[in-house]
Amino acid sequence: MLSNPPGIEDIYPDRIDAWDRVTGAARDVFRLGNYREIIIPIMEYTEVFSRGLGDETDIVSKEMFTFEDRGGRSLTLRPEGTASVVRAYVANGEYNRLSSAKFFYCGPMFRAERPQKGRLRQFNQFGAEFFGSSDPYYDYEVIAMMHAISRRVGIGDFTLLVNSIGCPGADCRGEFIEQLKRYFTNHREALCEDCKRRLDRNPLRILDCKQEGCAALKKGSPSIADHLCQSCREHYTGVKEHLDAASVAYTEDPFLVRGLDYYTRTTFEFVTDRLGGQNAFAAGGRYDSLVETFGGKPTPAVGFAAGIERMLLLAGDAAIPASRLDAYLVHGGGESLRQATALARLLRESGISADLDPQGKSFKNQFKKADRESARFTVIIGGDEAAERSCTIKDMATGSQEKLPADECPARIRESLTGAKGRHGSD
RNA sequence: GUGGAUGUAGCUCAAUGGCAGAGCCCUGGACUGUGGCUCCAGUGGUUGCGGGUUCGAGCCCCGUCGUCCACCCCA
Numbered sequence: 001m002l003s004n005p006p007g008i009e010d011i012y013p014d015r016i017d018a019w020d021r022v023t024g025a026a027r028d029v030f031r032l033g034n035y036r037e038i039i040i041p042i043m044e045y046t047e048v049f050s051r052g053l054g055d056e057t058d059i060v061s062k063e064m065f066t067f068e069d070r071g072g073r074s075l076t077l078r079p080e081g082t083a084s085v086v087r088a089y090v091a092n093g094e095y096n097r098l099s100s101a102k103f104f105y106c107g108p109m110f111r112a113e114r115p116q117k118g119r120l121r122q123f124n125q126f127g128a129e130f131f132g133s134s135d136p137y138y139d140y141e142v143i144a145m146m147h148a149i150s151r152r153v154g155i156g157d158f159t160l161l162v163n164s165i166g167c168p169g170a171d172c173r174g175e176f177i178e179q180l181k182r183y184f185t186n187h188r189e190a191l192c193e194d195c196k197r198r199l200d201r202n203p204l205r206i207l208d209c210k211q212e213g214c215a216a217l218k219k220g221s222p223s224i225a226d227h228l229c230q231s232c233r234e235h236y237t238g239v240k241e242h243l244d245a246a247s248v249a250y251t252e253d254p255f256l257v258r259g260l261d262y263y264t265r266t267t268f269e270f271v272t273d274r275l276g277g278q279n280a281f282a283a284g285g286r287y288d289s290l291v292e293t294f295g296g297k298p299t300p301a302v303g304f305a306a307g308i309e310r311m312l313l314l315a316g317d318a319a320i321p322a323s324r325l326d327a328y329l330v331h332g333g334g335e336s337l338r339q340a341t342a343l344a345r346l347l348r349e350s351g352i353s354a355d356l357d358p359q360g361k362s363f364k365n366q367f368k369k370a371d372r373e374s375a376r377f378t379v380i381i382g383g384d385e386a387a388e389r390s391c392t393i394k395d396m397a398t399g400s401q402e403k404l405p406a407d408e409c410p411a412r413i414r415e416s417l418t419g420a421k422g423r424h425g426s427d
Numbered sequence: 428g429u430g431g432a433u434g435u436a437g438c439u440c441a442a443u444g445g446c447a448g449a450g451c452c453c454u455g456g457a458c459u460g461u462g463g464c465u466c467c468a469g470u471g472g473u474u475g476c477g478g479g480u481u482c483g484a485g486c487c488c489c490g491u492c493g494u495c496c497a498c499c500c501c502a
Contacts, residue, residue: 003493058500062428080502109502114428116496125502194499210499259501270502277497307502332460365455367462375462382460396462 007113007121015312022311023106025152026126029145035102035128040084042108046074051293052083054261056201063111065121077110081305082262082287085129090296100132106308117276118310127284127305131291134300136238139266139286140246142304143239146270146282147248149306154316155272158281160249162268163256164236165204166228167288176227177203183221190217207255223254232265239266262287266302274314281314282306323396327377327413328370329356330363336386343381343391343406350410352417354379370396377413381406 004010011019030037050060065077078084085103095101106126113119128145130138143160150158166173180203184191191199192211199206207218228236243250250268258267267285275281284304291299327347331340340356347354355373360366363382370378380392380401391409394401395416404412 006493063500111501113500114498115494116498119501123502127502208500275502277499278501280502283502305502310502330461363460364458364462367460369462371462378461380460384460392460394461399462401461 005121007115007119009120009122018312018315019308022149022153022308022315023126025149026104026106026306029148029152030104030128033102033128033141033145035104035130035145038085038088038103038105039107040081040088040105041078043075043077044084044087046076048083048087049076049079052086052262052290053080057260059111059259063113065110065112079111080109080260081105081107081125081127082129082290082303085303086287086290086294086296086301089129089131090291090294096131096291096296096299098132100130102128102130104128116278118278118307118313120309124308125305126308127303129301129303131299131301134235134265134286134288136235136266137242139235139239139302140242140248142284142302143243143250143268144246144248146284146304146306150270150282150311153311155281155311155314157274158270158272158314159251160268160270161253161256162239162243162250162266163224163253164228164232164239164265165224165257165263165267165285166232167264169229172227172229172232173204173224176222176224179222179227180204180206184217187217190214202261204257205259208257208259218255225254235265258283258285262290262293264288268304270306272314275310278310280307281310323374323376324353325355325373325375326353326417327355327379328366328373328375329354330366330370330378330380330382331356331360332363332382332386333360336381336383339386339389339406340379340381343379343409346407347379347410347413350414352410352413376417379409379413 046064046066049064053060055061059079064079066074069075085105089096089101089103104126106124108122108124110122112121115121128142130142143162147160166176168174181199184195184199184203184206188196188199190213191206192209192214195206195209195211195214198209206214207221209215240250256267256269263285265286265288268283269280270282271279272281273279282304284302286300286302288300289298291297291301329340329344331337337358341358344354344356355375357366357369360369363380367378375396378394378396380394385391385403385406389406390403391406392401392403393409393412402412
């Protein structure tokens, strides 16, 4: 028997209701915020990610599915969405000539990691990106959207971490990184091997290290909060004021630096302790220079992405719909099957979901199937009904039956369906 | 990439080195044109795969593949 590659899974119909609840909540919230969907490719030239995310990041250096096309060009299955959205934004004059643009996306991402709880090789994300303003309002807006989506799907016990990592300017992160380097160089021997390497290439990432020795050193290290330039400090304050005004609770975490190189100023994460070794189910931040990196004109931007499978692990179980099929047709074979088939077509054309089993053996057998499919009604066309072109509608919840002419069936079911809407699952 | 667990029926799991089992599911019957509840019966297995030890292996040993969990990293 053939199996799936590790960390790549099928999503069976049983999970789709919960799945749609998460993606549906995201789509609703995005629509309310005037964000519009963009469908970006599943693979890109490798350069899009290496240049966009940074060569030294773990994702680019060891977690991408990369291969050559037949012409020898290097392609990569997207490990995240932002780089592609930015590339698409820059490529399209219709959009990047606007003073601002709002996008959201939803789909699978790929990372060559070892699978575990909440971590897959093919996993799904939705995310939103805003282009065109450095106003802290937009940092707040994307955070507030993710906050609202979490609430809608029933995730309540999360913590929102926020931080500002400043801008690359000499009087801001530049100076801070110099001080960080000096501090950690003095304590070089206590650092883990990875962090010794980070010291030269990306000292900021040391703050993100969870090794005991490195984590202990963080306490005495210089804090980014003390080194923000005036405009970055004002920006950060602005973001927090917006969050306060909207009563979005957050915790400041001066060590939140994120794993991708493109972030500037605001970074944030939605974290929980219910995901095993993982803790974030959504994260994002501002990336004011990424559009330029892709050859566009300087355009500040901010966005986030959320892991759908992770949210599914966290979301409370919603009530299962009382019925998912409107009508199941029970027939007695021969002419009554022919009439049932015709009635099923009629029902479907009227927007009523209908199913039947042409091989249906006994009535008992067919009723069992109706029950298993959670049918709201069964429609019986046996020998008696077939002879007089009628049908018997049975309400599966109450057990009551009603016989009527077959052509009145769709209207009758439609009527009960809308009338009974509020009663679904009441007993 | 590193480490630890684990793999038996469709599912959840039993079985001291000695006849491969239970519950649920599924199929049928009690109820011949009426589901759920109950009762009865039945189907279902190369014990992941390949070697080895043994009179005898689901169990012990070696290898391999898969899965889970953790490190790491991240959504």
